[in-house]
Amino acid sequence: MYKKDASIFKVEPWLVLIVGMVFIFGLFILASASHQQWVSHGKNYLTRQAFWMGISFIVLYLVTKINHTAILSWAHVLYVLNMILLALLLIIGHISMGAQRWFSIAGFTLQPSEFSKIVLILTIARLISDNPRWQNDAKFFIRCLLVTIFPMVLIALQPDLGTALIFLPVLFAMLYVGGIRLKYILVSGVLLLLSAPVMWHFLQPYQKNRLLVFINPNLDPLGAGYTIIQSRIAIGSGRFFGKGWFAGTQNQLNFLPERHTDFIFSVVGEEWGFVGACFLLGLYLLFILRALTIAANTKTMSQLVIVIGIVAMFIGHIIINISMTMGLMPVVGLPLPFMSYGGSYLLSAMIAVGLLINIQSNRF
């Protein structure tokens, strides 16, 4: 037990430290990745990212001060609010890159779908805490599915397939570790696989294209296939020690508009080599393991599932993003935690970290 106003650093120094290290490493990477754009378009991604990092630490601090059980009691309200924002977004969103994913407020962009993940985790946790014998309740399971699928669909319509897809693994992880009847998960898993051909029809042409190209990148040598091939070459060519800071042949990825966001790992692989990539993976692994320790220390079911949900969310992002840059997975827009450029995701990630610290401190 910790004193009520113990500073974060006493409570949970590890998480903060690890995140800090990833931040710093991330700034190095971003400096190189955004260099070309800075030179040619004067877009200063670096200072913006540093700015958001600073803000996110403040947000982190604030979150740790809030009673997390109080947050839980707001879960349903937050859920509805989030759904409204998502629906609004579809209607009047800011059209950027052909997709409606952002709101533009005072020169900054706000991405509601990033916060949807946390809201979902809280909502499911709330449902679980309200229903003591949920593990064997099939109706409860279906309710959880529905609660998850609604925001999923709204997000998939933006279209943002990547973010939408992460919802299910998060839900399943939470329920699985929480102790739900295995049958439910297996059955729904099988149904999901069987419904894949039907889902195929609902995909946008460019999403279909991405899946096809993933299987054979040479199908579309001019478009999506080029990105995957070039990304893998970049990472592979870093070899063991990498080419050095700023020394990645920028040319490779010059045309990749998402270089500073989704494909940032390519820069890690190219400039810092296997050593650098393992370093980053190691930091992430430490982060996850630390979070899992927090999970093991939880006292209540809702605390446990919240932590598991957050872990699943981070894992999902890390594994999928890096696999994508390596060409092991189709291209979906999923940012790399604490590294990819983007204020919304930084904030939501830090809120998640804040919740972890909150729970660990067990103050409430």
Next chain:
Amino acid sequence: MMSRFSSFKNLVVLLFILLTAGLFNIQVIRGNYYLRLSEHNRIRLLPLIAPRGRIFDRQGNVLVDNRLTFNVSIVPQEVRDLDKLIAALSACLSCPQEELRKKYKRNFFATFSPVVVAGDIDKKTAFILEEKRNELNGVILQTQPSRHYIYGHIGAHLLGYVGKIAPGELEKLSAYGYTMLDQIGKTGLEKTYDQYLRGQTGGTQIEVDNYGKKVKVLGHKEPTKGQDLTLTIDIDLQKQATELLAGRKGAITVLDVQNGDILAMVSMPDFDPNIFISGKSKEINDLLKDRAGPFLNRNFDVNCAYPPGSTFKIVNAAAALELNKITAHTPITCNGKIDIGNRTFNCWRRDGHGEVDIVDALRFSCNVFFWRVGMMLGPSALAAYAKKFGLGQAIGLENFYQEKGVVPELRWKRQEIREPWYKGDTLNFSIGQGYLLATPLQVLLMGSVIASDGKIVIPRIIKTDDEPKFINTGISLPTITIVKKGMEEAVASDYGTGHRAYRNGLSLAAKTGTAQAGKKKSHAWFLGFTPVAKPQIAFVIFLEQGGHGGDDPADIAAGICEFLKQKGYV
């Protein structure tokens, strides 16, 4: 539950291990391979541009084709010394270094994408460059299909031309698969049928060695040809009509009234679309600045609406007969003028035409007759019949944006001009002057009603097996017959206004028009169809500020009719 937790934890660790293994594979085991690929960027992207669909005339003559041109391009990522390269190229192409440098900067897209610095070079230069390949690292020769307008300026307005896609167009069309490298139709059929004509760009992704030579093909996508287009135009008639209109400002359209096929459509002044291919900027700029408007298709483009003048009298006549204001023989005396209020309006024949009936009035194009009849009808009836004959609307040719013209009415004048309707307006309206405005195409369709025994013939430009379409006006056959007679006499009779078009062996009916255009010289109209008995072809000749309808246009009309006879259309 603890076992669940452990299995979850194990899964997580497993995923990390798999990821690390994957990284080890591509970075350590195959690292050297990828390094080689990344070094000097051994992957090159070559777009294969699809040949665009060709355009044919009704006889199957090729009007628009593609020909292979050679472009000189620089691949940025393969250049070792840009200055030296540009100097060497400048010598080979005898093109100033500055211009090459400017083009390089302007056309740069991505480091792997070839930048065109010189287009459409001749074969000899191409061979020289090919021989010097080893000295010119980073230069590649690309062949590209280029649009070729075989008949030059003939039919230019209809065919249009293609050019590089502009940023504004790209924004709107990128969802349809257009990319920065695409050519797109800018005007005419090239534009309206662009998606039909253009094929799909393909491409090859190849791995090259140190010398830029192809080592392996990594991926290939075959381009798909565009689709061909066949028009209703007869290129020989088009050529003939163009020659007849040469050196003047105006328009000619020739229509097959039995099915709506447009056999020829000319607008003058015109331009040669081929200049856009070779990119001669000076010529293009001159054309753009030309106040005579060479890019306007005077047949139906926006702002190309003119007072139809006496050609409108056929509408006036039809209205009067249908509404029983007069009969075929009702006589009206024209003594050269008419007084309305305190104004005097003069017929074009000072001493008048004497006693005339409707057929005479059409033959002589007597103003007094039609003023009197027009006053009987009143502006509402005139407007109603004007619309019945298709004025004030865009008919047919759905893919083109047409000028709708103006049909004046009481309410219209109140709203647009903010004045009440005066009797003088009715007089003007009656003889096709005043606020009434129509495009040459509309005037032609107006005449087609008489030629087709009461239907507006809907024009079409793409050859099709579809049923021809018409709009029924409901005008009775006896009325049509009377108007037709008047038009026949206009040519056949010695004093008919269209008599200059009379030729032995030709059967032609017509209505001439001389429309006052303010202080400038009047517009000249000639609306005709042939043969008279069972009309097959109708045409309109319009000369902007061309004087009298019965003068030059009549000669042109005769020329066209003779040609039509020669070719067997009539």
